[in-house]
Amino acid sequence: MTSSLFVLLPLAAYCGLLFGVAALAERARRRPPPPWLYVLSLGVYCTSWTYYGSVGRASVRGIDFLPIYLGPTLVCVLGWPLLAKILRISKAHRITSIADFIGSRYGQSRLLAGLVTLIAVVGSVPYIALQLKAVSSSLLVMLSPEAGAGAESAVALGAAVLLAAFGVLFGAARIDPDEHHRGLVTAIALESVVKLACFAAVGLFAGLVLFDGFPDLFARAAALPQAASLTTLQAPGAEWTGLLLVSMAATICLPRQFQMLVVENRDERHLAPALWGFPLYLFAINLFVLPIAFSGLLLLPPGSDPDMVVLTLPLAAGAHWLSLLACIGGLSAATAMVVVESVALSTMVCNDLLLPVLLRLPGGKRADLTGLLLGVRRAAIIAVVLLGFLYMQQVGNTYALVSIGLVSFCAAAQFAPAIVLGVFWRDATRLGALAGIAAGFLVWAWTLFLPSLALSDILTRGFLDTGLFGWAWTHPRALFGLTGFDPITHSLFWSMLANIGLLVGLSVLARPSAFERAQARAFVDVFAASGEASAWSGAARRADLAALLGRFMEPARAQARLAELTRAAGADPRAPQADPVVVRGVERLLAGMIGGASAHVLVASVAGERPVAVEEVMRIVDESSEIREYSRQLEEKSRQLEATTEELRRANAALQELDRLKDEFVSNVSHELRTPLTAIRSFSEILYEEPDLDLEQRLQFLAIIVSESERLTRLITDMLDLAKMQAGDLHWQFEPVQLEAVLRDAAAATGQLFRDRGVALTLQLAADLPPVQADADRIAQVAINLLSNAVKFSPAGTGRVRLRLFRAEGGQAIEVVDNGPGIPPEDQEMIFDRFRQAGNGMTDKPPGTGLGLAICRAIAQRHGGTLAVSSLPGEGATFRVTLPAA
């Protein structure tokens, strides 16, 4: 139909362009990549399946192709909690593939990583076959549509060789400790642009050139016999939901998606734009699926391959250039997928399957491994593509593109529970993950993969009809008698049930090892943790580490890296023993090249001991120090409580004492009040009852009544004074006062008392003292009070009282000295209490209210001074008031 050269030359030129761009980008790999490069590289999700297959599916089932693209959108919505965490973990642990990720999460299990690798390879084979089939079909359409199956095989083999070469050249050119393939990413991003542009071109051609705008296209399509079914939802709810869920899982779990999304991510900040940029890309490319499909239905002859409409539509319209463009776009879609997938798979096969085995072989620990690694990877890429070719040859013609792809999606979805639960649920265990993934894989194989082989007559069809050994419940399309679902939903349901059920069930049943728990903690708490999961307790010699690194990079570079790590760890660069942090750094460096599990084995061979999980130790230390902290706080609290209790007890005792004093005071007051009242009352009664008492006696009684009333008044006045003073209500008039004058007045006021009792009063008042700040009336009250006391207690006739005023320390002092009986030492402080008088209560009660000294002391204190007594029994007493200088 078309000249071969017309087709092959542009295709070859396009491949050349890709290589050129990749090589250029590889040279610029030291510079930080722009965010859009990462966003576009995620377009690797859209393969031949999207490019050719979606149109084919839309031609038959309308909008049913779409859930596969809605799922990734939903994952992107959840991207921050989930994808950001996966990204951070992968950076912290130098994750190189999805197998590495799952293996590392579950205690760096090599078994688990190997199983994941195996499933990834088996699951990817149909998907790669899909691409080969698409490429070979598209080339056949362009070159010779009439050629037979033999020609297709030959073309497919050619395509396989081409794609494998792509993979080797882009993905396994050298071993890179960072496992970043800048050239590969750039080429994939370019291919994303090309396939979108080519697909859009065909879509616009269909809508605007072949028809009079998109409404015109759909209006004409409405006349098609199948129009009604194509414009309503075909898939039952369960199938639609299943497709949506499986595509969500695939967004992360497909090896190539994990490679692009996680491993090739250079900067975590690029995730945010990718989260909406990637769905937007999917939206844009899917915008043209329906117009192209409907155009094909309207314009192409019945019976033409619906999967090839993208090519045959422009061909039929005579637009050869456009069909060539479409072919280039399709090639982009296919090559991108195969290259990234094979690179991802080869990394897994090499790091997680072969290397752990090779390292155990005798001699495996000595040789320079760079060459071996590259060889293994290249062989793995070629093997994976060849497997795809074989599958395509056997199965390819039985299924449409989308159906083949969905088989792979279901296989990849088996990783989702282990990843999602592993990132968020600390208690998910290795045993659970192992059993879950294995069971899910077996169910998948039984219900989807083996039937696909059987339907293509590779296996005997027997089990498809009767189940295993004729047991009906093992029927692959109706396991346990479950019918009414399409094969995909059916397989997805049973495999996920087994997978999640075992993962959760075994995880809650068995307790994992300390090391596994530490790894789990490092993953789940990645945003909180330091990122350093474990250190090596064993001693490794620097020379051994250098030799180890030297097997994967040039010795000079190895030495430089080691020195770098030592410097970063702040360790002594001359010490023969390497710091544990350095050993851990070497392990991470190696992990970046050969995966966590293998790096672990290698470093263990040098360090000689299994790692102690620092986090685990830290946790124990944390817990015990937490407990210590608690007990310390408790002790503190109990000490405080004790102190408070003691204080309260003291306060309570003081309160009780005060209460007792108050009671005593009240009883004293009532006693003091009753005594004069009783006297007044009894004499009044006598006067009242005996009117004919003689005058002299009457006057005598009246005199007693008057004197007792005066005493009562004095008592009440004193009590009010004292109460006011203590409550702070009394009005004080402070002014500069010459004490000498005040004291002379007081002496004069009490002169009659002295004369009555025959007691001599001597004044010794210093005349040259400065005035003090005082209330003159109150000071006089104090002096009168003390003088009255002195008179009372001095012996009548022979008593001598001296009133002195002199300069004292800090101010001036007033002293009243008598020669009375004195005050016993035990009473000296008591006499200042209210109603306390020296002497024995009722019997020899001295005259006075018993409040005088209390009032005097309160006045002295109000002046900032003191009132004290000194006395020796039998030698008189000295009351001294000190007042501070003004």
Add this chain to the structure above:
Amino acid sequence: MPAMNPDPQTRGRLGALFLLGLVLFLPPLVGLAGPGTVLGIPALFVAVYAEWALVILLLAVVLRHAGRRRRTHGR
């Protein structure tokens, strides 16, 4: 780079948007738009693509808003 851990409000918005997407993208809502056309295009197609575009738009708005707030808070 703690900025990668979204703030609680952004988390809540993304969670709500996820639920909205789930409701819009799953039966019965996804197939609700019946026969008939909008601007000459089958109503089902217009509805599904419009819902899809809405979710992407809201996602972009939420992420850009979170990014802006993170930058201003960072200073």
